[in-house]
Every structure is written in structure tokens, then in C-alpha cells.
Amino acid sequence: MVEFQDEVRQMRKKLVGMMALVMLMSMVILAGCGSSKPGGNNAENNASQEEKKDELVLAFGSEPEAGFDPTTGWGRYGSPLFQSTLLKRDDELNIVNDLATSYEVNQDGMVWTVKIRDDVKFSDGQPLTAADIVFTFETATNNGSVVDLNSMSKVEAVDDYTVKFTLKAPQSTFVNTLIATGIVPKHAYGKDYAENPIGSGPYQLVQWDKGQQLIVQANPEYYDTPSYFKKITFLFLSEDAAFAAAQAGTVDLAYIPAAFSNQKVTGMRLESVQTVDNRGIAFPYVKSGSVTEDGLPIGNEVTADPAIRQAIDMAVDRKALVDGVLEGQGTPAYTSVDGLPWWNPETVIQDGDMEGAKKLLEEAGWKDTDGDGIREKDSLKAEFTLYYLASDTIRQSLAISVADMLKPLGIHIKLEGGSWDVIGKNMYSSPVMMGWGSHDPQEMYNIYSSETAGIDYYNTGYYSNKKVDEYFEKALHAKTEEEAIEFWKKAQWDGTTGLSGKGDAAWAWLVNINHLYLVKDGLDIGDQRIHVHGHGWPATDNIVEWKWTK
């Protein structure tokens, strides 16, 4: 009883103390408010909350500096916002109609006929017809930009609402060009289109302050489900600033790097989205000796040995990399297409297997004879230089961690950080830490086909496997994506050979980097599909589905 009274007394004391504290604090806060905004603060706050219901502020790291012209590459990552495309992918990555009402491919896979809706208007009120589509694809071909239309020989309008594409060779991945290319208006396309985009997409441009922000508003002429938000502001902030803005509560969604993922921000939740934004090591596949047209050396004696590549692929502990370098915000990567419909799950290997890797090297004749901790085969030491992009912390961290991980295996990796210029000079003869990730299976062809060896950053290792090339050929000649998928899978691993770690291990894929967003409580960003390479923008893929739930 005495104890109880004691407790009551103590509690009362605490309560008084707390009340005093609360009063003190509220006085301070009130005083603070009063000095900055005299009077009516609460009402104002409420008003702005009400107002906010149909507005959205997003903080993304990267700005599309080239502007918003789909014929030069805008809209490849994420929604094109201002334009709409013939086809699109839904949240499960199935191909569905957007502008198109149907499309068909003829018997030999060379002619694609697309029928489009007849009720679509651009944001300036003009109707969208087949002529605009022809104009878009012709302009994109002439611009010769990242939009790869090499495979298309001509595009023509059959009638006002039917377009016919003729290809040079059958290519099932051409469908991705139709998915990714926003249609521009023929009547309103000029030199400054990239800065004044007019399109048939869900939004129209209000204002673009380069280096600062982009403001868009809902397009009243949009033919599909209109956007929940009347106005959306994209702020282009550095990672630090975006995080600070999130903490201050001034943005509704912020793209943040993994380093900040462990910190809680009140009123916001962390959305970690699975991606194919992957990182891996591209190995030179051939022996050294030859040079490119520009005189750059090709090939590497050490990594040309399949045992070295497979041992590395086997010994790397991907889970540790995800936990250590990405703060757990990622997934182990085994191919460049993990989790996508054309991914072959058989490519998953048992990694972190140091003993298996050692055995593999021993059997291939790599032994440490002089006791310096590095294996040799004849007079060749098991060492190479791994290049990484110096300005990218994650690539740097992965490179350092992998080099340290493989030291016990007896493979010595020297590191060299550099700009793309430096990497470009060495990437055919040295392994490079690189990253890809796209919703287009064509990308796998680009980085593994012998046709693309040595072209830009595609297939830097001069990888070639006749069987794999055959599968690629079949996949491209398929009529539909479903048909092609089987061959894409076989190219990765068909039971005996393939481009993945079980086969030739032309790359050692390491991790897929989850994209992290701080999202304000009450903001529903829908079901995010597996994201592609790109900083922040992939989240906008389904931006028309976003809404406030409270």
C-alpha cells in the first residue's frame, strides 16, 4: 500500500513535470510560429492540406537535360508524361494497347500493322492520326539517336487510323520500340519541341526551370483514365538535398540512395522496389592480341579462361554484397534480366562457394606455386585490373568488396577508377563493373550477341557462342513475345550451354539495386513493376494510378 502511494506520488510528480514541459514547448513553438507567420497559422495549414489533395511534389535526382522529345530518347525510362505510346506494359509487364486498338504481324514477321484509336486529341485539341505516327518514327530514324530504328526500313500510313511498319529483318523485339516511343504531333513539332512538348499523354507542361524543377498539369484532352492530380512538381535535387527535403516534409516522394535507407522520416514510409537495375563484371572473353579499328586492345589472357570466370561467378557472395553495399536493399543478380518474363530461373547458382571455386581452378591448372597468395598457370598470374566508374559510389563499393572477396581464392584484382573516357579505352581488354537493365529483351541480345561485339558499350568482351547466337536469331524471328521468350531463356542456359554463369559466364552478375523512395503516408503509388535502370524516373511508369488515400 505504501509502495502504491509512493508510486502514485511519483507519477503525479512526473505528470506535473511533463505538463510543464509540454506547456513550455508549446509556448516556444507558438512563439516561433508567431514570429514567422503572424496569426491564422492553423487555418492556413489546413487550407494547404486541403489544397494538397490534388497536387504532388516529387524529388528526383536526375533531370532529363535533353528535354522531352521522344524522338531523341525521352520517355525510355518511366512514363513519357506528355506523350502517349502505341502500346504499353501493364504492372505485370504484359503488353497492352495504349493508342493502338490492335496490331498484327504478317507471316514472315516483316510487316507490322497497327490500328489506332480514332478519338485521340493532342493537348492543343488537334486529332492524332496515322500521319503523326509516321512522322514520329521518320523523325526518330533521321535523328539517329539512342532510339534504335535501324531494323525498320519504312513506315507508312494505310489510312487515317492504320499504320504499317516494314522491317529489314524479322524482329520480335520491335514491339518494344512501339512501347517506348511517344508520338509527337506533326503540326506542332519544331526545333524547340524538346522544351515545349505537346502530346496526347496524361499531362501537359506548365513550366520547366532547367536545373531546378518541372511542373506539369493534367491534360484535359487525355483519352484514358485521367490523372488523380491536377498538378505535379518534379524537383531535381541531389541525393542529400532530396533527403533533407523529405525530412522537412516539403516533398511527397523522394528518390534516395541506400545509404539513407536506415533512417526513419516521420510521416513517410520507405518503398523499396525490386529492379533489373543490375551491376556486374563484364569479362573480356577472347585471348589478347587483336585490336579494334581505333587501335584499342581486345582480349585478356586471364579472363579468357572459362575456369577463372566461372570461379569468380561461383565464389562471389552476392547476399553479402546486397547486405553490405546496398544496406539490404537489393537482390542477388544471376543474369541481366532477373525476374523479367524472359528470365530463365535455372540460371540461379549456389554462390559464395569458395571451395567449389578453388577446386575448379585447381582442375584447370591454376595453382599457387610461388606462395605469394596468387595462383599461376604456367607463367601467367591470375590477376587483372577491374575498371569502375569513379563517380559512382555503389560501383566503387562493389569493386572493392569483390576484389577483397576474391583474394582468398588466389585471384588478384587491381582496381582502377575512371571516367567513361578512361573505361572506354580499356573495356575491351579489362573487366569492367557495368550495369544494364531494361524491359526490352533486345538488351540481352545487345550485350551478348557476337553481332554487337565491340559496338559502344555493348558486348565489350567480344563474347560469342554459336549456340547462343542461334537462339537469339530464333527469338528475334519469333512472331510474338511469348514465342520469343522460350528462346531468350534457352540463350541463357539450355541445359548444356548458355551465356549465364552455368555456361560461359561471360559476365559475373552481382546485384540488382532496389530503387528506394520515401513516400508520404497516405500516398498510394500503386503496384510498382520491376524497375529498369534509371534514377527515379522508372517510378513514374504508373503515375496515372497514384492517388491520396487519406
Next chain:
Amino acid sequence: MNTMPKKFPLNHKQWALAKIILAALLLALVIIGGLFLDEGRIVTNLTDRNSPPSLEHLFGTDWLGRDMFTRTIMGLTLSIGVGLIGALGSASIAMFLGMAAATMGKRADRLISWCIDLFLSVPHLVTLILIAFTLGGGFKGIVIGLTLTHWPSLARVIRAEVMQIRSADYVQVSRRMGKSRWWIALHHIVPHVIPQFLVGFMLLFPHVILHEAAVTFIGLGLSPHEPAIGIILSESMKYLSSGMWWLAFFPGLCLLIIVRMFDQIGENIRLLTSSDSNRD
């Protein structure tokens, strides 16, 4: 010297000497430490990341679990090494040009003075970045950049000193007695310029180290996995907002201390030599 009547100047000098020795010892310790520290301590340890300073990791660990103490000491050693080469090169250029300006006639003097003015008219961090960038960055780029940018002030001091000595009576006498230019330069001028040179060299050192850190900070210098102090500091910036203060604090403090040490040595050498000349 020992029979100086007043106690104070002697103490003053001893004090200066003691400071020099102390600073030199500390620097030597850092360099030796850097050379003998085990590379194994900066191996990544993904299970022990971002830990604050403790007895095991005096300066804490970074985001890959590398020991920051070891990285800092290695970074300082590297910085001192770069500083040494850069300062030595710069001081040599300054010595040569200063002497040449003062002894090789009017035209050479005008040309060299013009060069000095030219280099001094641009902040040398800008010139340094330009040179380092042109040479493609890296260790070579930085060292050559540092060497080529830090000589002008010292060259001007040496030129003035040589001018002064050249017009001194004993030099004039020596010349009238038929000694050659080289003989005069070697026997009369160089001995007087050496203290200036030493002081200038020591005072260049902190300057060069700071600029090395600055250039690596902006990413023009070495690969970012190498333990250079500028790289460590620029990395730490990214983690400041997540509260990992030790990544910036200790390396920054160490850089400050090292730079102060060199500054002290330079200052005190100047004190020692100038008090000598005062008593002449």
C-alpha cells in the same frame, strides 16, 4: 652563441629548435606508421560497417567496414609523399628561376618576372586543376600540376634576395678580382639563399598538401578507392547527413595537424635563421 648575455633569445631559439624536432618527430611517426601499417586493416569487412570510434577502430569504420584510422594514416602518408615531391620540384624551379632572373641579365629578368606575374595573376588552384586535367589526372597529373604551379612566390623572394646580395660590397670586390660568375654564384650567393630556400620549401609543403587534398576532393586525382586524404574527406560528405561524423572529423583534424606541423617547422626555421642574421 653560448655566451649571450640575455637569457631570453637563447630560450627563444631553443624553443624554436624543440618545436622543429617535435614536429619532425610527429611527421616521421606518421610516415613510418603509414609505411608499416598492415594493408589487411583496410580490407572490406561487410559485417562491421559504419561503427563509431572504439578502441578497436580508433577513428571508427566506413561504409565498407574499412578501418578509418589506417585509411587516414595511409592517406596522410600519401599526401606527405605527394607534398614532398611537389614542394621539392616547385622549390627547385623557384631556386633556378630566381637565380637566373637575378644573374643572367636584364632580358632574362624581364622574361622571368613576367612569367611570375602571369602565374600569380591566376589563382593557382585553377592552374593546377587545368594542368592536372590536361595530363589526365592520376598521380602523375597531380604531382606535375603541383610542381608547375607553386613556384612563383618563392621565385620572387629568391630573386630579390639574389639581387640584394649581388650588389653587396664583397660580391663587387670578388668580381673585380676576376672571379667567374659561377664561382661567385656558388660561393657567395647560394650559401645566403639556402636558408630562404629551406624556409620557402617548408612553407610550400602545407600549401601543396592542401591543394593535393583539394584536387583529389573534386575527383581529379587518384582513383577513389585509394586512401588519399582528399578522397576520404569528399566521401565523408555523403555520409554527414546520416550522422556519421567520424568519417570527416578525424581525417580532417589529422590533415589540419599535419599541415600545422609543417607550417611550424617552416616558421621556426625562419626564426632560427633570421635571428642569426640579426646578430650579424
